[in-house]
Amino acid sequence: MVWLRRTTHYLFIVVVAVNSTLLTINAGDYIFYTDWAWTSFVVFSISQSTMLVVGAIYYMLFAGVPGTATYYATIMTIYTWVAKGAWFALGYPYDFIVTPVWIPSAMLLDLTYWATRRNKHAAIIIGGTLVGLSLPIFNMINLLLVRDPLEVAFKYPRPTLPPYMTPIEPQVGKFYNSPVALGSGAGAVLSVPIAALGAKLNTWTYRWMA
Numbered sequence: 001m002v003w004l005r006r007t008t009h010y011l012f013i014v015v016v017a018v019n020s021t022l023l024t025i026n027a028g029d030y031i032f033y034t035d036w037a038w039t040s041f042v043v044f045s046i047s048q049s050t051m052l053v054v055g056a057i058y059y060m061l062f063a064g065v066p067g068t069a070t071y072y073a074t075i076m077t078i079y080t081w082v083a084k085g086a087w088f089a090l091g092y093p094y095d096f097i098v099t100p101v102w103i104p105s106a107m108l109l110d111l112t113y114w115a116t117r118r119n120k121h122a123a124i125i126i127g128g129t130l131v132g133l134s135l136p137i138f139n140m141i142n143l144l145l146v147r148d149p150l151e152v153a154f155k156y157p158r159p160t161l162p163p164y165m166t167p168i169e170p171q172v173g174k175f176y177n178s179p180v181a182l183g184s185g186a187g188a189v190l191s192v193p194i195a196a197l198g199a200k201l202n203t204w205t206y207r208w209m210a
Helices: 002-027 030-035 038-063 068-089 103-115 120-144 149-155 179-209
Strands: none
Touching (some): 038 179
8 A cells, every 4th residue: 555655645745736836827927916916915925835835844744854845845836937838828928927936935944844853843833934934035035036017917917817907006005014024924823734734634644545
């Protein structure tokens, strides 16, 4: 039954990585940010933090080797960059989809696992918190380095958007003054239970396949 157990593990890893790519494609383009201004950045930060941590900690505990979470984040990044080619084929600029910066946050998770001598609970609590805190910061730096999102959103409207979601002028500070702080705070809180879920899924898989 070892082959069935390993196949189930790897299937889960692929499914989560592919879902993270789809989540990025559907919610990570310029229009997502510009339609609802910085509210979108907070929602996007939380979704990406939780999506990263559940798969990364699952894969890391499965392998038991520090560095596996970074490898998993690299897979997510490669998947997303390849999927961006579909938009490019439709005539959109290749940077129309903003690829989140997953790798540095995953490195912090690996570092926590390594520094605590492969302590699963420390990885869940400390590592999950670090992922939630760091990803919005790295992602904001990433956004500041790309072309003006509002200009691109008007020039290349997404064809799947309904008419009522046409780009609007961002209202920075309308709801709160710091989307990074809010995204980091909410992400840090939510990433811990999601990390625990990823660790529990790892245990459940062994039980199912025993």
